[in-house]
Amino acid sequence: MTRTADTWILAAQCPSLLGTVDVVTRFLKEQRCYITELNSFDDRLNERFFIRAEFRPLENDFSVEAFEESFGARAVEFDMSFELTPPNKRTKAVIMVSKADHCLNDLLYRYRTHQLPMEICAVVSNHPDLEPLAQWHGLPWHYLPVTPESREQQERQILQIIEQTDAELVILARYMQVLSANMCDVLAGRAINIHHSLLPGFKGAKPYHQAYEKGVKLVGATAHYINNDLDEGPIIAQGVETVDHAHYPEDLVAKGRDIECLTLSRAIGYHLERRVFLYSGRTVVLGH
Amino acid sequence: MTRTADTWILAAQCPSLLGTVDVVTRFLKEQRCYITELNSFDDRLNERFFIRAEFRPLENDFSVEAFEESFGARAVEFDMSFELTPPNKRTKAVIMVSKADHCLNDLLYRYRTHQLPMEICAVVSNHPDLEPLAQWHGLPWHYLPVTPESREQQERQILQIIEQTDAELVILARYMQVLSANMCDVLAGRAINIHHSLLPGFKGAKPYHQAYEKGVKLVGATAHYINNDLDEGPIIAQGVETVDHAHYPEDLVAKGRDIECLTLSRAIGYHLERRVFLYSGRTVVLGH
Amino acid sequence: MTRTADTWILAAQCPSLLGTVDVVTRFLKEQRCYITELNSFDDRLNERFFIRAEFRPLENDFSVEAFEESFGARAVEFDMSFELTPPNKRTKAVIMVSKADHCLNDLLYRYRTHQLPMEICAVVSNHPDLEPLAQWHGLPWHYLPVTPESREQQERQILQIIEQTDAELVILARYMQVLSANMCDVLAGRAINIHHSLLPGFKGAKPYHQAYEKGVKLVGATAHYINNDLDEGPIIAQGVETVDHAHYPEDLVAKGRDIECLTLSRAIGYHLERRVFLYSGRTVVLGH
Amino acid sequence: MTRTADTWILAAQCPSLLGTVDVVTRFLKEQRCYITELNSFDDRLNERFFIRAEFRPLENDFSVEAFEESFGARAVEFDMSFELTPPNKRTKAVIMVSKADHCLNDLLYRYRTHQLPMEICAVVSNHPDLEPLAQWHGLPWHYLPVTPESREQQERQILQIIEQTDAELVILARYMQVLSANMCDVLAGRAINIHHSLLPGFKGAKPYHQAYEKGVKLVGATAHYINNDLDEGPIIAQGVETVDHAHYPEDLVAKGRDIECLTLSRAIGYHLERRVFLYSGRTVVLGH
Known part of the structure; x- marks a missing residue:
C-alpha cells in the first residue's frame, strides 16, 4: 500500500x-x-x-x-x-470552507504530517472565522464573503484563485454555499464535497435534523464529486455511525463530525492516488 | 444481559x-x-x-x-x-413470508435454538415455496395466495389466524405485499417489517436496484413497525454493509441478505425483551 | 462481482x-x-x-x-x-462438526441456496446431535466418536472419507477436537477452521470466557487454514462485534455466533473463488 | 445525550x-x-x-x-x-506525550471546540517536538527528558505538576515510556493510556509490526486505565479497523492513527461524563 x-x-x-x-x-x-x-x-x-x-x-x-x-x-x-x-507528485489543491472547522482541521493535520500527497495552494472562505487555523499552517487565506447578489462575482474570484494557483483539485470542506451551474461545470470531476448524510437520503439543508425527525438508528456522510444536481454528484466514499433515541439533533451533528472528517479525507486520498474513475454519474474506485 | x-x-x-x-x-x-x-x-x-x-x-x-x-x-x-x-414469557408470534427464505430460515434457526423468547404459532405465505422449511420445524403453515381482488378476504383470513392463535406479534419476514390501511391499523405497534434499504432512502420497490443506480458505497436494512405510511413506520433497528463498484444489483441483493437477517432478528429481540417504546412515530430502545 | x-x-x-x-x-x-x-x-x-x-x-x-x-x-x-x-466448478467439500450447530446451519443454508459454489460430499461429527440437520439437506452423515485412544483410528477414517469423496476442501465448522500433526500436514492449505476469538488473542479453549475475564469491549472470530501450530494457522478473514460490561460469558458466546458464521462463510467464499493465496504462514486475498 | x-x-x-x-x-x-x-x-x-x-x-x-x-x-x-x-464541571487534566502527535492534535482540537468538558492544565513531554502544537493552543508546556537513570526524578517532576495543577486526570496520549510501579499506584484510576492494539493481543512494543507478522485482517486500539501490569489495565474502550495483505507495517501504523484518536477521545469522554466505574480490574461503562 x-x-x-x-x-x-x-x-x-x-x-x-x-x-x-x-x-x-x-x-x-x-x-x-x-x-x-x-x-x-x-x-x-x-x-x-x-x-x-x-x-x-x-x-x-x-x-x-x-x-x-x-x-x-x-x-x-x-x-x-x-x-x-510520478512518485513525488503532490496534487495542487484549493480548500473551501465556511464556519465549521472540523474537516479543515482534520485535513490540515493530515497535510502537515504528509498523509495526503497534495499541496494546498489556498484556503478560501465566505466567513473570516477560520483564518487563524489556515495561518498557523502557513497557508494563503482568502476571505471572500458572498451574498445572493455578489455570488457571481465571488465565484469568479474563486475560479481566479484556482487558475492562478494551477489547482487541480478543489475540496469543499463544509463550504455551506450552493455553487452556480457554471461553477459546477468548470469544476466537474475535480471538486469533492462532503455532505453530512448518507445520500441520497436527507438531501438538502440540515440533514441531521431531518434524520432526528425520522428517528434513524444510523447517521452517515457522503463524499462526492459535485455536479449540477445538488447533492447528487457521483459518490466516492460513505461512512456511517450508529446512534439511538438519546441523540438529539445537536448530538447527531457532533457524532457526525468524526465520520465527515474520515469520509472526506478517505475520498481525497483515493482521488490523489488516482484510484477514482468517473463515468456515467458514478465512480469506480480501484484497489483501496 | x-x-x-x-x-x-x-x-x-x-x-x-x-x-x-x-x-x-x-x-x-x-x-x-x-x-x-x-x-x-x-x-x-x-x-x-x-x-x-x-x-x-x-x-x-x-x-x-x-x-x-x-x-x-x-x-x-x-x-x-x-x-x-414474567421470566418464562414466550410471546406468541405469527410470521408472514413470500418467496425469499433467508429471513425465515434465520428466524427459525434462532427459534429452535431458543435465542428468541417467542412461540411461533403460524407461518403464513402468499406463495407455496417455503412450506418444507416451516414443516421441518413443525410449524403450522398457511398458504394464502392473494390477488388485488382477493386481498381484502386474504387479509381477513390472516387476521383470523392472528386472533385464533392469540398472537401478540406479527413478523413480516420479507412479505412482499402492501398491507391495507385497515390491516396496518389493527396491527399498529405489534407488526415488525424488514425493509431492504436504509430508510428513508430508497423507499418502495427494488431498493437495491435503486442503490445500484446511485452508485452508493453502503447498503443497509431497516426493521420498523408497520404503519399506514408505506416504508415510513417507526424505526427499531438498522444495519449496514460496505459495497463498491463491483457490486451489480444482484450482488447488492446477496450482500443485503445477511444484514436483513441480522437487523430483523435484532429488532425482534428488542421487542420481545420489552426494550422498545413507541410514541409519536419514533422509538426509544432501552438498554440494548 | x-x-x-x-x-x-x-x-x-x-x-x-x-x-x-x-x-x-x-x-x-x-x-x-x-x-x-x-x-x-x-x-x-x-x-x-x-x-x-x-x-x-x-x-x-x-x-x-x-x-x-x-x-x-x-x-x-x-x-x-x-x-x-471453470465457470461451473463446484469444489467438493467435507464439513466437520461437533455439537454446536450455528456454523453448520449457516453453511447448509448458503449451500442449498447456491451462495457457495461447492458440493458437500459428507458431514462428519464426533457427536450424533446434528444428524437431523444434515439429513434434512440430504447429505451423507458420518458419526465418528473419538477418544484420546481412538483418535489415530478416527482420523484415518476421516481421511478415508476425504479421499473417497475426492474432497478438495475440509471445513471445520466448530469441530472441537485438536487434530494430530499428521492430519494437519495432510490437510495443509485445504482445511479451514473457525476460531472464536481475534487470534492471536485468546488462543486455546474457552476464548469467550478469557475475553470476559479481561473485560474486553470487542469480541471476534478468525477463519484460518489449519496448521501444526494450534490456532496459529494463516488467517483468511476476521470479524468483530462490540460488547460491554453487561455481557456475561454466555452472552459473549451468543453474540459470537453470528460473527463466527459470517466470518467462516466469507473465508470459504474467498477460498472457493480462488481469491486466497497461501505462503510463508500468511495469506493474500485478492479482489474481495 | x-x-x-x-x-x-x-x-x-x-x-x-x-x-x-x-x-x-x-x-x-x-x-x-x-x-x-x-x-x-x-x-x-x-x-x-x-x-x-x-x-x-x-x-x-x-x-x-x-x-x-x-x-x-x-x-x-x-x-x-x-x-x-455539577453542570459546568471541567475536569482538570494533564496530557503526557512523546513524539507522535496524532492523539494530541485530536485532543486539542476537541478541547478548543469544547467537545470534551476538561481543562488542560499542562502538556508534559520527554521530547521537545510537540511544543509548537501546545503553544498554539496556549497551553503550559513542560519538556522533561528522561533516561533510565533520571526516570525517578523525572516522574517526581511530573507528579509535582499534577499536584500543583490539581489535575484529576492524566492522559497518556502516546507517551512512549513505561511508568514506574510507584507512578502507576499514585495515578491508579485516573490515568488513561492508549495502546495501539486490541489488548490483550500484541502487548508490548511495536504492536503493528507484531500484527503484520501474524497477517491479521483487523487492527485496533485499546484505551485503558494504567496499572502496574504493563498493558493490562482495565479496558475502557476499544476500536477496530479492517486491513489486508497490502498493508505493510507502516500502513498499519498509519491506519491505526485514526482509530487510536477516536478510541482515546471516546474513553476520555466516558470518564469525564462519569460513565466509567472501576472495580476488580474491569470497568462498567453506563449509558454510552
Whole structure:
C-alpha cells in the first residue's frame, strides 16, 4: 500500500474491448517497468473498462515524455484516456470552507504530517472565522464573503484563485454555499464535497435534523464529486455511525463530525492516488 | 444481559413529571424486588418519560395480580402505562413470508435454538415455496395466495389466524405485499417489517436496484413497525454493509441478505425483551 | 462481482520478476480471452507475486487442456504455479462438526441456496446431535466418536472419507477436537477452521470466557487454514462485534455466533473463488 | 445525550443489596430533582452494583454541601461511594506525550471546540517536538527528558505538576515510556493510556509490526486505565479497523492513527461524563 520512492501510477479507462489489459501490461513490460499492484474492472452493464497499475521502472532512464508518447500511440486504438502520475507528485489543491472547522482541521493535520500527497495552494472562505487555523499552517487565506447578489462575482474570484494557483483539485470542506451551474461545470470531476448524510437520503439543508425527525438508528456522510444536481454528484466514499433515541439533533451533528472528517479525507486520498474513475454519474474506485 | 430464571421485566412510559422514576423504584423496593438492570430516558423535546427495569423478587410469594393492582394504583397518578413480563414469557408470534427464505430460515434457526423468547404459532405465505422449511420445524403453515381482488378476504383470513392463535406479534419476514390501511391499523405497534434499504432512502420497490443506480458505497436494512405510511413506520433497528463498484444489483441483493437477517432478528429481540417504546412515530430502545 | 456463466478464473503465484503480469495477460489476449476483473499484488518484503484474473473466452473452442499446456510452458519460466477454474466448478467439500450447530446451519443454508459454489460430499461429527440437520439437506452423515485412544483410528477414517469423496476442501465448522500433526500436514492449505476469538488473542479453549475475564469491549472470530501450530494457522478473514460490561460469558458466546458464521462463510467464499493465496504462514486475498 | 445547562450527574457504586436503586432515586425525588437519564447495572458474578443518574434540580436553592451531607448519610448504610458532578464541571487534566502527535492534535482540537468538558492544565513531554502544537493552543508546556537513570526524578517532576495543577486526570496520549510501579499506584484510576492494539493481543512494543507478522485482517486500539501490569489495565474502550495483505507495517501504523484518536477521545469522554466505574480490574461503562 505504501509505495517505494520510485513507484509510478498509471490509470486509464476506455470502452470494453479485447486487449485492454494487454495494451497496458505489455507496454509496461517492454519499458522494463515492474508492476507492484494492478487492478482492473470491466463494468459489463455500461461496457466500460478501468485499469490502475503501480509500477517501478527498473532502468534509470525512464522518461515521462517518451512513455506518454509511445503509450499514447497504442492507447488511441482503444479510445483509452490515461494519466501517468510520478512518485513525488503532490496534487495542487484549493480548500473551501465556511464556519465549521472540523474537516479543515482534520485535513490540515493530515497535510502537515504528509498523509495526503497534495499541496494546498489556498484556503478560501465566505466567513473570516477560520483564518487563524489556515495561518498557523502557513497557508494563503482568502476571505471572500458572498451574498445572493455578489455570488457571481465571488465565484469568479474563486475560479481566479484556482487558475492562478494551477489547482487541480478543489475540496469543499463544509463550504455551506450552493455553487452556480457554471461553477459546477468548470469544476466537474475535480471538486469533492462532503455532505453530512448518507445520500441520497436527507438531501438538502440540515440533514441531521431531518434524520432526528425520522428517528434513524444510523447517521452517515457522503463524499462526492459535485455536479449540477445538488447533492447528487457521483459518490466516492460513505461512512456511517450508529446512534439511538438519546441523540438529539445537536448530538447527531457532533457524532457526525468524526465520520465527515474520515469520509472526506478517505475520498481525497483515493482521488490523489488516482484510484477514482468517473463515468456515467458514478465512480469506480480501484484497489483501496 | 442474560437473565437468571427468576428475572421479571417492568416497562413503562408516561408524560415527564417529577417522581416518574421514584414511583417505579420505590414500589419495587417495597415489594422486595432486587433491580438488576435499570434504564430510563426522558425525551425533553417530546416531554415523555420511559423506563425499563429487570428485577428479581426476593420473596417466594410474588403475585402478578397483586403487583399489577398495587402498582397500577400508583401509576395512574402519572398517567403511566406499564407492562409486566414474567421470566418464562414466550410471546406468541405469527410470521408472514413470500418467496425469499433467508429471513425465515434465520428466524427459525434462532427459534429452535431458543435465542428468541417467542412461540411461533403460524407461518403464513402468499406463495407455496417455503412450506418444507416451516414443516421441518413443525410449524403450522398457511398458504394464502392473494390477488388485488382477493386481498381484502386474504387479509381477513390472516387476521383470523392472528386472533385464533392469540398472537401478540406479527413478523413480516420479507412479505412482499402492501398491507391495507385497515390491516396496518389493527396491527399498529405489534407488526415488525424488514425493509431492504436504509430508510428513508430508497423507499418502495427494488431498493437495491435503486442503490445500484446511485452508485452508493453502503447498503443497509431497516426493521420498523408497520404503519399506514408505506416504508415510513417507526424505526427499531438498522444495519449496514460496505459495497463498491463491483457490486451489480444482484450482488447488492446477496450482500443485503445477511444484514436483513441480522437487523430483523435484532429488532425482534428488542421487542420481545420489552426494550422498545413507541410514541409519536419514533422509538426509544432501552438498554440494548 | 457476480460472474456471467462463461467466466473462468486464473490464479497464480511466483517469485517477483519482471514480466509476471505480462506472461498472464499476454497469453489471455492471445487466446482471445476477455479479462473482466484482474488483481495482482507484489509482496516486496517477501519478494513474491500473486495474480488473479476473471475472464471470458470470446471463442467457442476454449480447451482446458490446451490452455493448461500452453500456459504451463510459459509459466514454468517464472517458476509460477497456477490454477484454472471453470465457470461451473463446484469444489467438493467435507464439513466437520461437533455439537454446536450455528456454523453448520449457516453453511447448509448458503449451500442449498447456491451462495457457495461447492458440493458437500459428507458431514462428519464426533457427536450424533446434528444428524437431523444434515439429513434434512440430504447429505451423507458420518458419526465418528473419538477418544484420546481412538483418535489415530478416527482420523484415518476421516481421511478415508476425504479421499473417497475426492474432497478438495475440509471445513471445520466448530469441530472441537485438536487434530494430530499428521492430519494437519495432510490437510495443509485445504482445511479451514473457525476460531472464536481475534487470534492471536485468546488462543486455546474457552476464548469467550478469557475475553470476559479481561473485560474486553470487542469480541471476534478468525477463519484460518489449519496448521501444526494450534490456532496459529494463516488467517483468511476476521470479524468483530462490540460488547460491554453487561455481557456475561454466555452472552459473549451468543453474540459470537453470528460473527463466527459470517466470518467462516466469507473465508470459504474467498477460498472457493480462488481469491486466497497461501505462503510463508500468511495469506493474500485478492479482489474481495 | 447533550445535557441542558442545569443538569447534574450522580454516579455511585456499592455491594449488591436490596434498595440500592431506591436509596438514590428516592433521595432525588425528595430533593425535587428530575431524573432525565438513569442507568444501573448489577454485576451478579462480582455482586457489585453501579448507578449513574443525570438530573435537573427543579428548585433554585440546590446546594452541593447539603446534598452531599444528606445523601452521604443514607449512602453509608449501603457502603456506597458516590460522586456528584455539577453542570459546568471541567475536569482538570494533564496530557503526557512523546513524539507522535496524532492523539494530541485530536485532543486539542476537541478541547478548543469544547467537545470534551476538561481543562488542560499542562502538556508534559520527554521530547521537545510537540511544543509548537501546545503553544498554539496556549497551553503550559513542560519538556522533561528522561533516561533510565533520571526516570525517578523525572516522574517526581511530573507528579509535582499534577499536584500543583490539581489535575484529576492524566492522559497518556502516546507517551512512549513505561511508568514506574510507584507512578502507576499514585495515578491508579485516573490515568488513561492508549495502546495501539486490541489488548490483550500484541502487548508490548511495536504492536503493528507484531500484527503484520501474524497477517491479521483487523487492527485496533485499546484505551485503558494504567496499572502496574504493563498493558493490562482495565479496558475502557476499544476500536477496530479492517486491513489486508497490502498493508505493510507502516500502513498499519498509519491506519491505526485514526482509530487510536477516536478510541482515546471516546474513553476520555466516558470518564469525564462519569460513565466509567472501576472495580476488580474491569470497568462498567453506563449509558454510552
